[in-house]
Amino acid sequence: xxxxxxxxxxxxxxxxxxxxxxxxxxxxxxxxxxxxxxxxxxxxxxxxxxxxxxxxxxxxxxxxxxxxx
Numbered sequence: 001x002x003x004x005x006x007x008x009x010x011x012x013x014x015x016x017x018x019x020x021x022x023x024x025x026x027x028x029x030x031x032x033x034x035x036x037x038x039x040x041x042x043x044x045x046x047x048x049x050x051x052x053x054x055x056x057x058x059x060x061x062x063x064x065x066x067x068x069x
Contacts, residue, residue, distance in 0.1 A: 005042030012040040
């Protein structure tokens, strides 16, 4: 499985664990719900800056997002 798809699955997993909707996450990151949806499906790339912001919003370490085990 491509790493971008694994990253998307990690984002979805941690977002759902925090009970945050795609809409709320998008608002907090100044993105659209559609963008978040495409990232979670591995169809869109996020910038490194946005990935750090995402980790902060989800209250997890950046390394957790990048754990593809």
